[in-house]
Amino acid sequence: MASTTTAAQVANIAESVMGGMFIETFIACLLYGITTLQTAYYFQTYSDDETFIKCLVAIIWMLETAHTAFCVEFVYEYLIEDFGNFFTFMTIKWGVGATVICSVGIATCVQGYYVWRVWVLSGRSRIWAGLVGALIVTRVVFGIASAVLCYTCPSWPVLRSKRFSLVTVSGGLGAAALADVVVAVLLSFYLKRGRHSAPRSQQSDSTINRILLYSVNTGAVTCSASLLCVILFAVQTNSLNFLGLVEIQAKLYANSFLGSLNARMLLRDTRIRQPLYSQGDGSVRLRTPVIAVYQQTISRTDRSVSKGSSDFRRSADLKELESPA
Template identity: 30%
Template sequence: MSAAEEPHITVDNTMGAAFIGVICAASLYGVSCVQTWFYFNRYPGDLWYIKCLVAIVWLFDSIHQALISHTVYFYVVTNFNNVSEQANLVWSILLEVLFNGLIGFVVQSFLTMRVWKMSNQNKPLTVLIVLFVLGELTCSVAFTISSLKLVTWTDLTHLKSLSMTVNVLGAVADVMIAAGLFYFLHRSRTGFKKSDTMISKLIMFTVSTGLLTSICAVASLLSILIWGKTLIYVAFYFSLGRLYSNSLLATLNARKSIRGLNDEDGGNVSFSLQTFSNKLRPSRRNMKMAPNQTNISIKIDTTQELIRDKATKEKDFESDITDVGRSEDTSEAV
């Protein structure tokens, strides 16, 4: 986060925005708690590292919520009439930057792995995204270490450029991840109505995930630039980590409902989007040479994928984007 340029922070002109930010973050935290409970109850058979991922995100979320709540309580309640103390920094508002960065790093790393899988291991694209994700985490850690040595809000103004860099890197990483997943999902359309409906729903989740976090990061950045003498930007920054965690949990919890689209008419098709799209490419080439055989070829490929999934019961991790259509027997593995 960035420092306000005003030497003295007063309840009247700055902490109102911070208080609103804590309320919004607390509301989103309640949603993430419900989603976490829902996840562990609905997907007890998920692989252990996916459960650990969810648990770690929830833990960081809880710590971050406790830190920002302590910050507002310190300034608005404990030191409401203590103007000199309000001019000083409290440790919790500095440490919350680190946990916000950690939440973003974990979720963005998870989504980057999806881009890696969906792009058939496109190294240049994946490396570029990883650089932005690592850059955001590095700047968050550097900001936290540097700011903990400071005493007043005036001192914190020297780290304004670093805090702005955190927001910029986060927004760019979110946009790149969302754009990459959107492109590869759109390219994976098969021509089957049910599978295309599932892909469309996944695209909606992908775009909303990147869009919400990007808008929040940009709003925080613009608030620093336009209202630098206030704490308006924290109203957005406090909620950023919560948007990351909720977007992750919403995507994981939506897997069964998305797969349910496949069973509405009694269908039971299981496929991997990545494999399925690769399978269809030769079929599309065959369409030009033997259009009358197209439907038979596609049907055989689809049946082979279903048999292979049932026979091998593969347990390699694939997210709901790369394997949203698994049969109910293997739906517990992401």
Template identity: 30%
Template structure:
């Protein structure tokens, strides 16, 4: 009896506590973003607000689920019971995953120089994952039993998690491919691209591992360990999205430092950031500003031209570098 409770309600409680802790990091990242990137585009600010709201609601629902499992209905057959709040948390996870994966799919579209045949399949997979998860949510509410849910439509839940894991791999692999393809041959720019590639792999691997772990437990175990891991997936996606945005000025600072001293390594440290920088090309007395390096790899450099680098810390660059225009760091 004790062992069964540890693998069901015990796992549920541990997953809820860890998920709540990660929700705190999401709120901290939102606060940091709101302070540093006040000039971002409105649509990006709205996306951040949606992510924070979904994360907050998800935390509320899993706390309500804990209350129903451990307090309100303690003593009944809670091990096979699906409360409405737990079913709703699955739907919120699907919405969070969809928003974040569409964000990265759009960045694939940009980094591939607006080739739809790379981005559209990713968006389609994200939509299919959302539909599968919403069907799972509806059936959980209707059936109210894990055993019946597994028997009747368990394959739908399996499909949703599988699509999510596959999409994580495809997005990370595609972004890494185009990042490496856009290497300029200049050490400072290549250092930034290397850092962005590392960041892409790091965030993609975190969400992938969490999703695969939840899928493996769902398929192989007949307890609630999968649900504890599923709670964490939402927070992983929210943190991946926000950390991508919040790293921009830190990367910009390191790029500016590397231009002045090529021996400096590129380090990602979101606690520091630059006032701004720009790279100008001078050719026949005409100057063209390149795109913001942390946000795009669309850097056009002709080796026959002279390169002039200005580290202007008194002038604030436009932080509305819409990271949806960041094909480069995730």
């Protein structure tokens, strides 16, 4: 009876400490599959892109692969190698720090790309690009500090007891969330300004609205994930749910980046399905599809007809084919 109670207690501890983190890591692995699919689709569809963008996509995918491998590694250590020993849940596995480093690298690449987009849309304004760049550097510094703490602190209780740990986690994730918000606001502002200054059309408004909606949604998702990680780290002191959400956040950054690249083909297809043409008064209207029906005459001549008569009938038939009904 005592052994049964002990086993039940160990199971309850494992569920409360590792249950949420295990499910979140599983979701992160599913998101990695979507990342791989989007990467393959990008290289097959956009082979004419600049070499810099292709290299950035390849680097992000490699970081995502390493990040997923480290996630599987520390979950395997917690639940398989140390099975039945709930005291091991208090220790910090070496794969945790590796995933933090990979997450920082992924977020830096993705947010750096967004800084470049802001720089281009703002007419190469150094002020806004410098502001977002400073937030990214802050995120990198705090992220590296958090990874160092994972290797210097022997257990989670020791790490949580240090006030510096809350500063590094909240500072790094808070800077990432603020950078996402600033990027979304700046992209929305410059896209709207470009829409008001450019010639108006139904198709251009629809395209810009799609881009605005995508930019705001992706920024809101990654920002919400960052804030939720900080809240879980500060509130749930006896659980590792925040760690699983940190792993999901890295996947959200990669998928938002690849999604923004792969969405270009969808916008092009929309323009093709709704062709436009300009009138003389400067207005733009949808082109109405026109179906032309032509008559075709089949002429059968007798073998006894002369060559000149056959040529005459053939030329008459061609003229009738060229005349619309």
